[in-house]
Ligand SMILES: [Ca+2]
């Protein structure tokens with residue numbers, strides 16, 4: 001009995017030892033499986049990107065997950081030069097705590113698909129007076145990649161015809177991206193006709209004289225000879241200034257006006273006429289009877305006549321009767 005029991009116990013112990021995983025079949029590290037698996041990197045965004053030259057690159061980043069460590073940090077290396085066409089490669093690296101490392105890359109290709117920007121010098125819409133010379137102010141063009149780019153100007157302005165003229169400005173970058181913009185030059189008639197008097201600008205006429213209108217001539221740079229309208233009147237019976245106005249209007253309603261001043265003056269003295277003879281012989285002792293004189297002025301009509309002098313009928317001799325000083329002298333004697 002006793003031997004049988006001992007044997008059973010031993011068998012039981014042996015089985016228990018074997019079941020505990022004992023023996024030499026293990027790793028010797030306490031039974032933990034080593035981590036030989038590197039993290040997995042996931043890029044945010046595409047692995048291949050296009051970037052317009054001159055535009056700043058915005059990194060979207062990446063994440064890494066490890067089978068043991070979970071989330072692992074990612075380091076990024078490499079640079080993007082947005083001033084040069086071509087590929088730029090960024091490298092993303094993640095390492096787990098067991099030293100397993102992996103990397104991924106992203107390729108950023110710098111491209112130029114953008115035409116230069118053009119800035120006109122001056123306004124995009126310009127008015128030009130007919131006949132005037134169009135002065136081209138030009139334009140400037142700057143490309144994000146190439147910098148300053150030449151601008152080609154095409155188109156012409158016909159300053160002899162009313163209407164729109166289109167000037168086109170074109171800039172092409174090294175990648176053959178092209179931009180054209182226009183300027184509209186509108187030829188208009190902003191200038192009134194030239195107006196010239198025939199005759200003097202100031203005319204002086206003696207009262208009663210007839211004013212003869214000599215007119216004026218008008219020539220427009222666009223319309224040629226233009227009619228002249230004359231207004232104003234001269235009253236040759238009244239002293240004073242009279243303004244005659246000459247007006248010329250072109251087809252575009254540009255108006256020019258000039259004037260002439262006609263001044264009526266009185267430069268003629270009255271006409272004096274004696275009543276009776278200018279020379280009278282008088283018998284001594286006989287009373288002298290003054291017959292008088294008449295005065296007629298071109299402006300004032302009949303005027304009084306002043307006389308001076310005296311006749312002494314008791315003394316023989318010659319006597320002078322003088323009319324108004326401003327007039328003439330007459331003799332009676
Ligand atoms: Ca791992």
Ligand SMILES: [Ca+2]
Nearest residue numbers: 112114143173
């Ligand atoms: Ca460009």
Ligand SMILES: [Ca+2]
Nearest residue numbers: 189191220250
């Ligand atoms: Ca005109």
Ligand SMILES: [Ca+2]
Nearest residue numbers: 266268297299
């Ligand atoms: Ca007079």
